[in-house]
Amino acid sequence: MGAAELFDQGAPALDNGLLRFMTCGSVDDGKSTLIGRLLYDSKAILADTLHAIAKTSRKRGLSAVDLSLLTDGLVAEREQGITIDVAYRYFSTGTRKYIIADAPGHEQYTRNMVTAASTADLAIILVDARKGVLPQTRRHSAIARLLGIPQLVVAVNKMDLVGYDEDVFARLRADYLDCAHRLGIDDVSFVPISALEGDMIVERGERLGWYRGPTLLEILEAAPGAGTVACDERFRFPVQYVCRPQQSDGSFRGYMGRIESGSVAVGDRVEILPAGLVTHIKDIRLYGRSLPSAVAGQSVTLLVEDEIDVSRGDMIVKPDERPLSSALLKADLCWLSGSPLDPMRRYLIRHTTREVPARLAGIDYRLDITTLRHVDTSHIGMNDIVRVGFRLGRPIFVDRYADNRATGAFIVIDPSTNDTVGAGMIV
């Protein structure tokens, strides 16, 4: 059944939540065509949009409708025919809502790929069946691995141009697994497709009869979605905001935030960091309701038994699963700014709901994203991925990024421009 038919059945019997995914691939791997195909087959491209891009295609003297016009929204992008920045696209199958982060493939936009990868539950890595595994494929896989995207799907595209040959697919699969092994990626699915002809995207088609696995959409439909993938079962609740309404009895004091991992139930014993005070959960509120328990992904208000001074930047955890407290961070850092990291300057590190001053403490190495080798360096410039140490003005409560994407990530802010200049993953 196609997505459009699923959708036409009216209200879905099953709401399978939401999946955020990104597409990676070189410039001509057919990324835009794939996104166009997914959007078109799931009815997310409406008539007036198609009409507009058909008009532009004609104006440019193209014989067919250029689907990349769908995804390149900015004047400068259309002028240059390239994607500069991440765009977000939406479609729904009736059982699940999808957010696509459409990131540019060019090497100089590594930082944009990192941006898109930071919120993705799944990455589709496109490989051109004629070209095989390229340096760009390795680069994108390395970033996907570094950013801890939970699920990788390798889509071998342009099967129509290699006669839908099973041997080509098998060879590319083996090549990729070899590369994945060296990157430490141990779980990846493969699907042969033709984005142009629509084979194995939404419909199976008839030309890939030897392939018995799921279509790309079936893989997406079955993948664990946002809020259901929890690599970390430990409860992490960074306090965003304290609610103390002026009521007659002045008794309400709620700690507002989003559960980043794990779960919590009324009666649970919790510890408030950094104070280290232990108390019990009295109530979990979501607007007018009291919930018996709440899980990762939910934004709630927690009330505790004892009167404790808690403020924004504090973290509520369970006493037997405390995070690490540290004033020295060791991290993989992607530098996003055109101005190099200045080892003499003070930056701000924002981690969960907390901001602390920080200074570079040392550089271990730069990751050569093509060879995946560690290279000595004393300079950190735009798009560099480096292993560094930061010395912090105050200790913060952290987990390893590999264990927890929320409490293991931080951004670096330049206090003079207020710009976000770095993305860090704690090791």
Add this chain to the structure above:
Amino acid sequence: MTFAIMGQHTLNHLDWLEAEAIHILREVAGQCAHPVLLFSGGKDSIVLLRLAEKAFRPGRFPFPLMHIDTGHNFPEVIEFRDHRVAELGERLIVRSVEDSIARGTVVLRSAEESRNKHQSVTLLEAIEEFGFDACIGGARRDEEKARAKERIFSFRDAFGQWDPKNQRAELWNLYNARVHPGEHMRVFPISNWTELDVWQYIARENLEVPTIYFAHLRPVIRRRGLLLPITPLTPLQEDEKAENLSVRFRTVGDITCTAAVESHADSVDKIIAETAAASITERGATRLDDQATEAAMEQRKKEGYF
């Protein structure tokens, strides 16, 4: 790699969107000194108000509400706006394009000109007047291709300008709302929602919306393929013929550039069914001002438009 799937409850897509939006609203409250929430009485801002209730009740909103009034309103929408604000017990600031015209900061080319783009001037004047450092709004990325590129926390310089080629990186859910005096952020908590999500949420939360969203009989004129309401601001022209049709509005805005669609959907459920089957985008069906050029929205946003 192993995945633990939460057995007891999985968040459905509206739960997830709601939780994300609440998180964003609380980040504004936690990071910004003088935020404001833009409330027009339209469906997206109605959803924003419910999300703000979910984010901050039983407390008061940590920001006032503000309406930038073009003076070209559907009366039902203004009535609804005031009634909803009173019900919430929150503070509403109204600043009007009319006042900017009187001040001479907005100069119209002709009296009938759409005031939609002139809202930017009045908005920036209000931001300066009150010293707001964050404006929360109900824009969605599915509305328009330039919006698809915009961050959730979108930096604006001292002139309110958006620079699409030099946006602040936004990673994980670590938002950076820091600005220097005079600069501000535009914050869009429902960036990841679609028109359909908004209607499904209105149904789920049983939210009241202005009556013009539902199908009703109204005299309209066909102009440039769109159905325009006949009002004192958009009168019938000599060569035109009025038709009495069952229509509804998919979006509410400046009356002079907001078109209706033919519809018999007189309930939220019927609107959801119609939205799911629509073959024309929300703005394509309803807005005259986006069709001037391919980059009309991007250009307006660069100049400070919402």
